[in-house]
Amino acid sequence: MTFDRKNLTNEQLLDLYKRLVKPRLIEEKMLILIRQGKVTKWFSGIGQEAISVGVTAVLDNDEYILPMHRNLGVFTGRDIPLYRLFSQWQGKANGFTKGRDRSFHFGTQQYKIIGMISHLGPQLGVADGIALANKLQHNGKITAVFTGEGATSEGDFHEALNIAAVWELPVMFIIENNGYGLSTPTDEQFRCENLADKGIGYGMESHIIDGNNILEVYNKLSELKTSMILNPRPVLLEFKTFRMRGHEEASGTKYVPSALMDTWAIKDPVENYRKFLSDNGILSDDFDTNLRSEIKTEIDESLALANAEPEIEATYEGELYDVYKPFEYQAVNPSEEIKNIRFIDAISSSLRQSMERYENLVMMGQDIAEYGGAFKITDGFVAQFGKERVRNTPICESAVVSAGMGLSINGYKAIVEMQFADFVSTGFNPIVNLLAKNHYRWQEKADVVVRMPCGGGTQAGPFHSQTNEAWFTKTPGLKVVYPAFPYDAKGLLNESINDPNPVLFFEHKQLYRIVYQDVPTDYYTIPLGKAALLKEGNQVTIIAFGAAVHWALETLAKNTEISADLLDLRTLQPLDTDAIYASVKKTGRAIIYQEDSLFGGVASDISALIMENCFKFLDAPVKRVASLDSPIPFTKALEDQYLPKGRFEAALKDLLNH
CATH class of the missing domain: 3.40.50.970 (Thiamin diphosphate (ThDP)-binding fold, Pyr/PP domains)
Structure with a gap:
């Protein structure tokens, strides 16, 4: 040598x-x-x-x-x-x-x-x-x-x-x-x-x-x-x-x-x-x-x-405390100036105002720069923020998510856009093994939001229509947000970006351009983990999130005789169990409505929680309504059959008649 x-x-x-x-x-x-x-x-x-x-x-x-x-x-x-x-x-x-x-x-x-x-x-x-x-x-x-x-x-x-x-x-x-x-x-x-x-x-x-x-x-x-x-x-x-x-x-x-x-x-x-x-x-x-x-x-x-x-002494409190980085919500209240905008506009507004608020915020995703993203949500962002902060990525979801972790380690905030939520499967490993576990393992934050355009109803087939929130709600260390309205989408996305913990933010594609709402024009926040009670009644509790919230509203509008609490979860992890239990204890009946397939979905865990914590208040078994246990198909007739929208009304009436 x-x-x-x-x-x-x-x-x-x-x-x-x-x-x-x-x-x-x-x-x-x-x-x-x-x-x-x-x-x-x-x-x-x-x-x-x-x-x-x-x-x-x-x-x-x-x-x-x-x-x-x-x-x-x-x-x-x-x-x-x-x-x-x-x-x-x-x-x-x-x-x-x-x-x-x-x-x-x-x-x-x-x-x-x-x-x-x-x-x-x-x-x-x-x-x-x-x-x-x-x-x-x-x-x-x-x-x-x-x-x-x-x-x-x-x-x-x-x-x-x-x-x-x-x-x-x-x-x-x-x-x-x-x-x-x-x-x-x-x-x-x-x-x-x-x-x-x-x-x-x-x-x-x-x-x-x-x-x-x-x-x-x-x-x-x-x-x-x-x-x-x-x-x-x-x-x-x-x-x-x-x-x-x-x-x-x-x-x-x-x-x-x-x-x-x-x-x-x-x-x-x-x-x-x-x-x-x-x-x-x-x-x-x-x-x-x-x-x-x-x-x-x-x-x-x-x-x-x-x-x-001494050897470490195990305590429940010590272990659970470190799953997430402690973060105290600080409300930013909206002004009185509002504008009637679409769901997609609310997402874009949140991203733009958050980029203005945080100079260390970087966005990464396929085609998000000059092209403005597959859904044009980031159109015009390059002109305002530059290509250093609005970054087109190669088609490599895993390394991009990992890069988001690296940005967080080195003092930045990161937003990673999955062009479709389905594509997250190729970035699954760093989400569940890096982002989710870092704070628990060595107390390092993962200041990353992964945006997830999701959902069916657009005849996009098995690879562009999944709503796969259940892949992540069971992974300790992740937060999962799933709004149904423009107002909530903007406030919750703002808060997701504030939060130093990793957040999977689901955006239903079918809602992007058909749901309008009056939304404050300036920046505001909504706390994660708080459900919204959209309707109040005493016969049954309807628990839903995403597009299923709108489907439930349509059903109730057709059946005005039904007196129901309609609970829009908005956040799936952390879950607002207090709101769920309070409503079920009042009405004595619960039906959980989700777009995802039935087995292993979020509805299954919510049903189990209700049975364990509200059993003596129930007048009927907890009911779940969800999509078929199959991949989501392309042809309209097959997709309509797959989705639960056509089965919910009968299931709700059956529960009320129990």
């Missing part, structure tokens, strides 16, 4: 050595603890330290790094106190996740490190969002994100690289090609000769670097960082290295040919660099001995602190 010190001083060379030795000694201690049964799981980075150490040494402390399992050198390189790392690995309170997640599945704003989730790929999109925020601020900061050769096969990898290239984002995409994805060798994972070649398809600069040579890593990345500050752009970096331990310790390495292990053992990044420094008179034996002694003492003392910590 050849080391080129270039113009580095002896002090810089020794600093890199210190950074290399520390994670290696921690790893060696962890392997002892595993054999003693004091640690249950460990993902070793032995043999790969030069990459983590080199990247971290090059970046400033206020530049974000997104590491993975085997990047201990990132955490030690940012000088995180070791006792906190040991506490994290043991699930203690002084860790970073309050015992809710393990190993390196955490982030910390204090040290500008954003940890991984087991799905791997989405963190690349998060890096895009962080880098976009840096670019919007013109602060010259670089973002570095790690991935393994295995994750380069994931769609998120390709989406994130494409976005970064198109938007010219200053991201270092770091591939640690360590030979194996768990037990699968690289020749069973991809057919290109080098993973760096994948950058070509995205018009992206790429390099291959010896990942075991700390000076090659440090010097090349230093050169690239200087260049990326002057010319912001993404760079794909493939580091050739090897995983000397198992995927995790329990896996072992029996599937690796012994000759291959021997080949890489002589390329050990720590031992080779130590020899280079020693041979050149830069590192003395005494210095090395004292350094290792100091680090081992720090490790032992830190372990003692972590071991002395």
